[in-house]
Amino acid sequence: MIEVRDLHKAFGTVKAVDGVSFKARDGEITGLLGPNGAGKTTTLRMLYTLMTPDRGQVLVDGIDAAQDALAVRRELGVLPDARGLYKRLTARENIDYFARLHGLPEELLDSRREALVKALDMADIADRRTEGFSQGQRVKTAIARALIHDPRNVILDEPTNGLDVMATRGLRQFMQHLKSEGRCVLFSSHIMQEVGALCDRIVVIANGRVVADETPAALREQTGEANLEDAFVKIIGSEEGLAA
Numbered sequence: 380m381i382e383v384r385d386l387h388k389a390f391g392t393v394k395a396v397d398g399v400s401f402k403a404r405d406g407e408i409t410g411l412l413g414p415n416g417a418g419k420t421t422t423l424r425m426l427y428t429l430m431t432p433d434r435g436q437v438l439v440d441g442i443d444a445a446q447d448a449l450a451v452r453r454e455l456g457v458l459p460d461a462r463g464l465y466k467r468l469t470a471r472e473n474i475d476y477f478a479r480l481h482g483l484p485e486e487l488l489d490s491r492r493e494a495l496v497k498a499l500d501m502a503d504i505a506d507r508r509t510e511g512f513s514q515g516q517r518v519k520t521a522i523a524r525a526l527i528h529d530p531r532n533v534i535l536d537e538p539t540n541g542l543d544v545m546a547t548r549g550l551r552q553f554m555q556h557l558k559s560e561g562r563c564v565l566f567s568s569h570i571m572q573e574v575g576a577l578c579d580r581i582v583v584i585a586n587g588r589v590v591a592d593e594t595p596a597a598l599r600e601q602t603g604e605a606n607l608e609d610a611f612v613k614i615i616g617s618e619e620g621l622a623a
């Protein structure tokens with residue numbers, strides 16, 4: 380479970396995150412939805428301890444990120460906005476390198492890695508150097524790498540960005556699989572259709588603030604709009620920066 384309490388982060392005069400609070404629960408997919416520049420990436424970066432908040436608290440499985448960032452990182456699997464693979468290493472070697480950084484026992488490595496290679500349908504690319512990988516191949520490798528230490532909480536920053544229809548479908552199924560294993564899955568997106576189809580709960584962010592935190596059905600009901608896209612536009616007050 381991930382809990383965020385009253386997070387703030389400013390860059391000069393830009394209030395990127397301006398009092399964000401929400402919970403992402405185990406066994407659920409929570410979507411952070413907002414237009415371009417809403418503060419999604421900045422919020423996620425504070426969650427996975429890459430950035431220190433000006434104010435506010437991040438709790439992962441009850442551990443305070445400000446008190447014990449290392450313990451929080453152990454509980455998290457993160458697909459960051461910059462996917463950053465080692466291009467001279469193969470996909471398998473990239474995964475193994477992270478496993479060793481996490482101190483995963485060698486006897487567990489093979490079975491854990493191969494389970495991810497299978498679940499992400501990446502057997503055909505696993506022994507290729509990642510240099511020259513397509514966007515979808517890069518995302519798969521980065522996700523496998525992020526999950527090798529079997530974290531209970533998974534954070535994905537715009538995971539389907541740049542993926543084609545088939546790769547997007549595969550990734551959505553994989554996220555459902557993570558949920559069925561009881562994990563807490565939190566991802567950001569500005570694609571309404573995606574969030575509506577996948578999420579148990581939607582946290583809508585605009586101008587660094589949470590403007591809605593509901594189930595998709597409740598959002599439709601609250602706004603009186605049958606269509607989720609219309610509901611979002613009503614909540615945010617503008618269509619700018621949202622993709623259908």
Ligand SMILES: Nc1ncnc2c1ncn2[C@@H]1O[C@H](COP(=O)(O)OP(=O)(O)OP(=O)(O)O)[C@@H](O)[C@H]1O
Pocket residue numbers: 390393394395413414415416417418419420421422569
């Ligand atoms: N390192 C930084 N320095 C200065 N401004 C920043 C920095 N990071 C983010 N910002 C600003 O903070 C605001 C929120 O940005 P953020 O990247 O969190 O938005 P986002 O919701 O992830 O947007 P997108 O969907 O476009 O990725 C924006 O106005 C952005 O320009």
